[in-house]
Amino acid sequence: MKLSDAIDKDKLNALIENNILINSNYSNISALLAHILESAMRLVSGDASSLLLVDQKTRTLRFEIALGPKGLEAKKFVVKMDEGIAGWVVKNNRSLIVNDVANDPRFSPAVQQSTGYKTQNMLAVPMRIRDECIGVIEILNKDRGPGFTNADLEVLEIMANQAAIAYQNALYLQKSQNEIVVLQDQITTDRGFHTLIAKSPVILEKLDIINRVAKSDSSVLILGESGVGKELFAEQLHLKSDRSGGPFIRVNCAALPEGLLESELFGHVKGAFTDAVTNRKGRFEMADKGTIFLDEIGDLPLSLQSKLLRVIQSKSFEKVGSSETISVNVRIIAATNRDIEKLVEQQSFRSDLYYRLNVLPLYIPPLKQRLEDIPELASFFLKKFSHETKKDFSGFSEGAMSAILSYSWPGNIRELENTVERACVIGSPPYVQEDDLLLNIRTMPDNTTIADKSLKNVLNLFKKHYLQKVLEENDWNQTLAAQVLDIQRTYLSRLIKELEIKEK
Numbered sequence: 435m436k437l438s439d440a441i442d443k444d445k446l447n448a449l450i451e452n453n454i455l456i457n458s459n460y461s462n463i464s465a466l467l468a469h470i471l472e473s474a475m476r477l478v479s480g481d482a483s484s485l486l487l488v489d490q491k492t493r494t495l496r497f498e499i500a501l502g503p504k505g506l507e508a509k510k511f512v513v514k515m516d517e518g519i520a521g522w523v524v525k526n527n528r529s530l531i532v533n534d535v536a537n538d539p540r541f542s543p544a545v546q547q548s549t550g551y552k553t554q555n556m557l558a559v560p561m562r563i564r565d566e567c568i569g570v571i572e573i574l575n576k577d578r579g580p581g582f583t584n585a586d587l588e589v590l591e592i593m594a595n596q597a598a599i600a601y602q603n604a605l606y607l608q609k610s611q612n613e614i615v616v617l618q619d620q621i622t623t624d625r626g627f628h629t630l631i632a633k634s635p636v637i638l639e640k641l642d643i644i645n646r647v648a649k650s651d652s653s654v655l656i657l658g659e660s661g662v663g664k665e666l667f668a669e670q671l672h673l674k675s676d677r678s679g680g681p682f683i684r685v686n687c688a689a690l691p692e693g694l695l696e697s698e699l700f701g702h703v704k705g706a707f708t709d710a711v712t713n714r715k716g717r718f719e720m721a722d723k724g725t726i727f728l729d730e731i732g733d734l735p736l737s738l739q740s741k742l743l744r745v746i747q748s749k750s751f752e753k754v755g756s757s758e759t760i761s762v763n764v765r766i767i768a769a770t771n772r773d774i775e776k777l778v779e780q781q782s783f784r785s786d787l788y789y790r791l792n793v794l795p796l797y798i799p800p801l802k803q804r805l806e807d808i809p810e811l812a813s814f815f816l817k818k819f820s821h822e823t824k825k826d827f828s829g830f831s832e833g834a835m836s837a838i839l840s841y842s843w844p845g846n847i848r849e850l851e852n853t854v855e856r857a858c859v860i861g862s863p864p865y866v867q868e869d870d871l872l873l874n875i876r877t878m879p880d881n882t883t884i885a886d887k888s889l890k891n892v893l894n895l896f897k898k899h900y901l902q903k904v905l906e907e908n909d910w911n912q913t914l915a916a917q918v919l920d921i922q923r924t925y926l927s928r929l930i931k932e933l934e935i936k937e938k
Contacts, residue, residue: 465918474573475502477593478586483500483501483573483574484508486513493516502551504549508551511545511548517542519542519556519572521542522540527565527566541553556574557573563599568601571593627682631811631814633809635806640667644674648670653768653791654767654793656768657774657796657797659846662801672767677724683717685727686729687728688729696737701754706756722763727768730770731791739787745764745766801850811851812835813829816830816858823859836868894933901926
């Protein structure tokens, strides 16, 4: 495109600077688009702006970014592809200057009537990839002069072309990053371990304890509700220990009947019982020079508790049907979601075994007490299931994230993972919506301490997390972040102080 003489050097310099900016900011698509709009408004002296993206599946245009006095309200709208000036631009793949919007037959007043923001003149330019229109950039209400000019249009068309390329590159990068996360998790899983996400102070404290006790060979008892990730903390104890090169053997004590469990733990010799047609190694023997993780230890039958106590004390045992003593070098990590002290009181769990296992107790709190972990876990699962469902989700809507933070998660991380998977299956990109989560907030347990008793704290935490995310995406530029958030910069500064948001 040949630039007209009306484009002065200052605008050309601004275009070059903007090009550098948008082509170096692929880490977050929303932040990238906000940068584009803010720069576009400045270059052509507009009062408000919006960037609408085409959704070919629904034949609609959605407001991805909207800046200006009523930007937040405008984002709630979805425009049909055959409606309004933006729809005309997409259909004809052509730019428009409209300096008398009210009398233009292509203008649809629905957004204006709802927001109360009156549009007098408008620039509307297509964003194109290989001549296909993927979106529209609109600049509203010229600040100075009678209206927008051809020079303004030329500037915006150049920017729209650059923006479309940068947007496509950002999508490719985001998709690649999501695939890398999934592959890294898959590699970890293939090794038999899981990725542990930790942002909350309480969990970071637990990991600090693990770092300090991992080198010891003392037994560890991990306590916590079902689904909090006790197995992942057991893995961390093993991986950070001097036994990390050795085996990590898992046993679910509640998954097998008593007769099979003894053979599973200690092995058997041929002929020990009817189905013992060969000699078999038990899990303790397999864990020699490594770690054995006894999950659901509270369900271990009394008849096996004495044998386990002997293994802890002497590091030796006999296989089922054998009198030969086998010695092993094994560290024992046990876990349970039951009240084991109550089991001891009821004499269904040996007190001497409890004290030997409980040398280093580690309590893992439920997810509702680890609110800082929830957004990180949700994002991790979203990347995982976006890949598995072959849907390119960019994140969660504000309503969806608020609902996620407000829910009590009685099933803990396991329930959160299942919820995000379900949302990916039934939802449509780019964002998971609140309705996709299928969370019935009103039917939470009576003992909830989040949704019905401390909602203010939850919402403040959401605001803190969201503001920090937007600030990070905009390199802690409060002016730009305030535009993305559609709030005054002074109000953003006040929120930063009130919520104690600090640059990392």
